Amino acid sequence: MKTVSRLLMFLAAISIGLLFLFPMWKILVQAPQYPEGLQMHIWINKISGNTDYTLQNFNILNHYIGMEKIEPDSFKELTYMPYIVVFFIISGVLIALLNLKRLVLPWVALLMVAGGAGLLDFYMWLHKFGTNLDPNAPIKIPGMTYIPPFLGGKDLLNFHAVSLPGAGSIGIALAVILGLGVYFLERNREPQRIKTLA
């Protein structure tokens, strides 16, 4: 690989690291009595909010409709996801350092699969929380489920919920784009080099 490509590959690997600096996803809810809104931040290794107490307040609100308590400790994903991310960063950096051109495309493909799996897991998680309701909940509305939006906005009773990717997810997108860029750059250069050699 040319130096530029190796540099881009290195950047691709490093940009995944944004997942450790910013949340991957943000869910914002607003209601008349919550004019300032409540923001849940889903990270690669934790669930937090815009304040220290957001999760507690989410749970207080959710208990009226019988939604299960959101407790970061109960998500296995949060324990093993950081390792997967670290794997992608290290392998990406190695590809750049050791000039392993042939592994660029498989690396990108694997990253896309992992990202896709993450999204699917998130979707299922939302579905589970929104539908698995305590039959003894104080507020019961026939036929109503409370699945938060996967992407975009949705009205749930008095709440308007908005779900959007966080800056962490941009890291994955950036890695995929840069990785694909490296792959195409190198592929276009290949025939020329063969000619010169001949």
Place this chain on the structure above:
Amino acid sequence: METVFNKVRKSAPKAALLMAVAAGAMLQGCSSTESSEAAALVSGVAGDAASKVYVAPGQHDELYTFMSGGFSGQVAVYGVPSGRLLKVVPVFSQNPENGYGYNEETKAMLNTSFGFVPWDDLHHPKLSRAAGMTDGRWLFVNANNTPRVARLDLKTFETAEILEIPNSAGNHCSPYPTNDNEYVLAGTRFSVPINVEGDGKYEDVNFDEYKEKFRGSISFIKVDKEHGDMDLDFQILVPGFDYDLANGGKGPSSDWVFFTTYNTEQANTLKEIGASQNDKDYLAAINWKLAVKYAKEGKAKEMPAYYYHNKLDEKSHIAKSEIKKTVRILRPEDCPGLMYLIPVPKSPHGIDVDPTGEYMVVSGKLASVIPVHSFSKMLKTIEKKDFIGNVGGIPILRYESVLQGEVKEPGLGPLHTEFDDKGNAYSSMFVSSEIVKWTLKDLQVKDRIPVYYSVGHLVIPGGDTKKPYGKYLIAMNKITKDRYLPTGPELAQSAQLIDISGEKMKLLLDFPTIGEPHYAQAIEAKKIAPNSVKMYSLEENSHPYAAKNEKEARVERKGNEVHVYMTAIRSHLTPDNIEGINVGDEVYFHVTNLEQDWDVPHGFAIMGNNNAELLVMPGATQTLKWVPQRAGIIPMYCTDFCSALHQEMQGYIKVSPKGSKVPLAFSTGAKKPKA
């Protein structure tokens, strides 16, 4: 006769409107706006008043105003210009609404050397200062009856500390912070025998020994720079007059503080005559910096005392009382240059120093002029020793030598003066019920406006600082007669908002107040609002009986005492079923509010409790004592509407007859056996 007068006065606005309409019809082209303005002028209200005080729903006021609640013992917080009541802060009075002074944590705040005094007469709020300007950190207030000074924390709007003042009887001229809040000063209204030579204890004194034995005191309360904690550093023993009001100098006069006195005759009976004989009383000028220096140098004599100091802990929210047993006393005769007396017309009330610090305005409530003294002339008079005598070794300066000039015919009963940012002074006239505007430049009256009725103090936001916020003036009135709907013999007390931004004063708004509004302090909202505490951190809660989660909730018996470690969260109490309590047990409910969200307090009340309720802020713990009087099932519940299921936030306590052996048991939501 009064009826006729009232009729004429009440119909005056209508008549004016008619006249204005007629005038408008006669003068072609006269706009309708002008005629309505004419009508408004007659009724005394500015034509654009409504728009000037209108704060749209959801919008915030420009200023906070802290008004004394007088005999209610509380401080009321209003938004200005809207006049909306925002909060009543209990200070010297028990408040069943939130359990202040009733619950186990705050009872100690009202301890005094006289025992538990659950009430007082709160007169003067004063904001803490930095470089001669209000800084929005604390509010100091006085208790006039059982001498005390309290500090309110403006992050939480709660009373943080109450200090009793020994050797004082009627803490009226109080509390006055120095420009950098180094000290808060408090003077006594009544002089009393102070046994300095002896052991400080009671001395058998007769009323006719007033002149020899009765003395006044001025207390120097040191304020901690960072936390605001107060400490009585020393007192100055002053002549046995009545001390009325005080005010600190600023700029060139920063080192000085001035006190008005009356009863310099030292009468001990029928004071309305006895204390009104001398043509002149005195303005006591004290160099406070020098006093502090003398005290540090060891000139202050330590003598026995007995007074309480009550403080609320920031993390546990538990108040503790400390008994102090000595006080240091400084005597002016031992401290040259400490104190001077300046003659002023008889029975003065307000002493107010203008923003430059050069002029001391003394309002004599029985005087026909307002004397304005000059600080630089005062220094020259002292330098030249231009004295006309002395009181117990304290020099009396020559009136004419200190005087800058007199405001002639200001009105009847001048009481108190504040200043704007344009060199104007505004004095309240108690007898003639008006506010009079005059200038410091030529001491000429420029404008006057009636107020309804019998105005005491007035306040201009920052009017006692270096840079007043000269947009509004608030008059605090004693009587309202016909201003509001009648409510039996006792009518609302009132404040009036007046626009002082132009040449002429304009009345904008009347609003009723809590108790009697003696004085107020107003401050720009931006100096306080951003620091407001939203909740207490549950993690930092250091209350020894806190239950920080539902798993910690429990009931424990220690002999006759039962301690319930209870939690409250939307929308249940834990535990909510308690049994094993007997008649006559001392039951302490330690309720911890587990919420960590703004504006979600939980209340707690028990049927038939001979006490009050609790109002527990998010993250805090409070304790309610209950001694059940009879056996039965007693309900308990949350009193502060917290959520859609607030009504369901309740539980039961089973009380068994005395001596029963019912085991202690408690639960919340025990699972029912499957059907």
